[in-house]
Amino acid sequence: MDKFTTVSGPAAPLMAANVDTDVIIPIQRLLGSGRGGLGPYAFERLRYAPDGTENPDFVLNRPPYRDSPILLAGPNFGCGSSREGAVWALMGMGFRAVLAPSFGDIFFNNCFQNGMLPIALPEDAIARIAAETEAAQGARHTTVDLARQLVVTPDGTEIPFPVDARKKEALLEGLDDIALTLRMKDQITAWYAADRTRRPWAWESVER
């Protein structure tokens, strides 16, 4: 997994509520193979006109937001489908952090699995970052510092954010969860032995 330490750049505002993962990446783009190559299709239905040309009115097509690494979003961002392709598509577009008042649970988890940092911040803090970025025409950047758990706004205000201790460590170190879990193989084996006695019925049918 990619590490995450700090990210800095103009923060792009896409602040509608309930932006779902179908909007972030249409399912038809997930029928091919692999995690890469989805960047061009992120927000496809908003980003392009039906004839395939770019929609100049869509915020992420406009400077200074075109190459932004930080997305400012509305409540319940990433709700809906569990497709991890939503995270891959956002990363393919260059995003490494999403700031929103709240997130869809599965999307939130999927972000951490890929070195993307989702940060829950109050709506007014996000609105402030958007306003400062717009006022500076993107010339002043927003910085996300995971180790210090701070978002530094374009005007230099430091906003602390919460992050789960385990997720923070995994992002900073780029840890492989599977290898960590497999170190507990003995405990897992012991659990099986105990559960067979406790719940024989949970095993009888699969072993039949």
Place this chain on the structure above:
Amino acid sequence: MSATLFDRIWDPHVVADLGSGWSLLHCDRILLHDLSGGRAMQEVGEAGYALARPDLVFATPDHAVSSAPGRTADTFPTGAKLLTGLRRRAAETGVRFFDIGTDGHGIVHVMGPELGLVLPGTTLVCGDSHTCTNGGVGAIAFGIGASELKHVLATQTLPQRKPKRLRIRFDGATPAGVTPKDMILAAIGRFGTGAGTGFAVEYAGAAVRALSVEGRLTLCNLSIEMGAKIGMVAPDDTTIQWLAGRDFAPRGAAWDAAVADWLTLRSDDDATFDRDLTIDMRDIAPQITWGTSPEQVLPVTGHIPDPASAPNPEKRAAWEAALSYMGLTPGAPIAGTKVDWVFIGSCTNSRIEDLRAAAAVLRGRKVAPHVTAWVVPGSERVKHEAEAEGLDAAFREAGFAWREPGCALCVAANGEFVPPGARCVSTSNRNFVGRQGTGARTHLASPAMAAAAALSGAIADVRTLAA
């Protein structure tokens, strides 16, 4: 000490305390489907791992398979690659595979309960957000992304943080025409799409107790549209009778032990929930969504909302965008809105009771000539049971197309879609922009309401139709 249903299932599945509020949770069953299953098994191998417990993993193709009558794996060539990948890797790893056209195949959240793969008191995961459906039998079931899927295949466990507990009680008698779909849509409309975020939801109350297992599965299916990864109903005699004799239900002495265990799986009367909500059934009428989020829902007797009366500027902008996409006029009655398509199917509403309810509305009547109407049974077994009851004939005679099991028009990942600008009343779970096809306009409703819309050629109140 008092405990909730959720605690009673979660706690014994904790293999290890990982600190900071995290647990290593054992997953009793993993279900795989074509969209992510084959690739997940491949990635496990590429990372140098093996499936930890292939005997606890079950696979079926549903998302990207054609629903056309007489379909084969190749009818939708893009999906054929996913299907054959899933089939091949299942064979290589020893995962049980339920192929299209064979007994046991179906939408993963329909065939799972149907085969007894999910049981009360178990934990189940699948790479699909509607895995919450399975909580209808009294299990902890939740959807995961590709990375967590890889982890659980390699270890049969997942590091998880214990969610908070939310109870939603449906009190009072069920009014005529109100189905489980209407109950859960009404709850989402009232409490919002974020009400369940971070929670496991237990549905309770007399109206939930009165539901069949099929109805409970529908109720739990839309938990994720309220933000909750997990929805559950405590198992009871209804659950036990429904599960008895199913393929992967325990037998003999194991069955007796199971029943004894299952009947202890309930929240204590004095159990504490982090949040407790109640809905009076008398306030619920048949529901229909008007917008592009499941919380944008109305009783069918209601009027299309006016953004001018939205509670705040954000809602106002959201309503305006939704109305523009949906092509609706504020203030007009939602009933009477002309409909082009009707879809009965999906992991929400494609079980035998759903088909019975729709067929009961349709019998002796005809679908409006301008409406394209499809019914896609949830599984091979549902299809055969429906055909044995003559439901297929009832659908066909009314003017519906009777199709093959799969996700089909719920998610439009199989080459089938609602055309741009067309309006579809759908028994599925998401009315998102573009969900049923680019530019498609989706109105979510129950099977009976979908049947009523097909007959009327417009959104209609099934209660007046039946009179």
